Amino acid sequence: AQSVTQPDIHITVSEGASLELRCNYSYGATPYLFWYVQSPGQGLQLLLKYFSGDTLVQGIKGFEAEFKRSQSSFNLRKPSVHWSDAAEYFCAVGAENGNQFYFGTGTSLTVIP
Amino acid sequence: KAGVTQTPRYLIKTRGQQVTLSCSPISGHRSVSWYQQTPGQGLQFLFEYFSETQRNKGNFPGRFSGRQFSNSRSEMNVSTLELGDSALYLCASSPRVGYGYTFGSGTRLTVV
Numbered sequence: 729a730q731s732v733t734q735p736d737i738h739i740t741v742s743e744g745a746s747l748e749l750r751c752n753y754s755y756g757a758t759p760y761l762f763w764y765v766q767s768p769g770q771g772l773q774l775l776l777k778y779f780s781g782d783t784l785v786q787g788i789k790g791f792e793a794e795f796k797r798s799q800s801s802f803n804l805r806k807p808s809v810h811w812s813d814a815a816e817y818f819c820a821v822g823a824e825n826g827n828q829f830y831f832g833t834g835t836s837l838t839v840i841p
Numbered sequence: 842k843a844g845v846t847q848t849p850r851y852l853i854k855t856r857g858q859q860v861t862l863s864c865s866p867i868s869g870h871r872s873v874s875w876y877q878q879t880p881g882q883g884l885q886f887l888f889e890y891f892s893e894t895q896r897n898k899g900n901f902p903g904r905f906s907g908r909q910f911s912n913s914r915s916e917m918n919v920s921t922l923e924l925g926d927s928a929l930y931l932c933a934s935s936p937r938v939g940y941g942y943t944f945g946s947g948t949r950l951t952v953v
Contacts, residue, residue, distance in 0.1 A: 762941055771931055771944035818884065828897045829942070831884035
């Protein structure tokens with residue numbers, strides 16, 4: 729069965745520090761992988777997506793993610809965090825025929841000055 | 842380009858009532874999905890529509906239903922509301938399969 733695990737419920741980083749949010753997935757075929765961000769009271773905004781090709785994908789707001797098939801992981805990274813990055817981050821996996829996503833439980837990011 | 846629009850933003854209903862939520866996708870997007878978000882269960886898939894046809898349905902009781910119109914606008918209906926239906930309901934649209942969804946800001950439903 730398809731599933732997504734985000735092992736870190738909550739992460740706190742200092743502004744300017746680097747960030748890595750972990751995501752592991754379970755999926756039997758070629759996955760479509762996504763990272764979304766959600767600010768309080770808002771919907772989800774797509775940060776980046778991986779369908780195929782280069783395993784390092786660049787997204788908006790300076791985020792990137794690396795697909796590692798051998799580790800079934802799709803970790804999100806940012807070299808220098810800004811206070812405005814504080815939000816909830818969700819990893820999702822979709823089928824190749826793509827009309828249903830499975831979301832992780834999310835990682836809440838706090839940024840301290 | 843307008844985003845995904847969900848109405849209303851907030852709703853308070855009483856147990857046993859029914860409710861209809863509306864979603865207008867991005868122009869040109871034909872796939873519309875609905876998700877329920879709660880603190881306990883996270884984001885759970887409700888259903889997905891493409892060209893007025895429901896293609897996939899999540900594991901929710903029959904009280905949850907939806908439809909899509911010829912202009913791609915979608916509605917979801919919940920009948921006989923229960924306290925546990927209190928959640929943020931998110932609609933998302935996509936131009937094609939697997940492309941990635943653009944989400945609306947959601948409808949916050951509170952059942953009292």
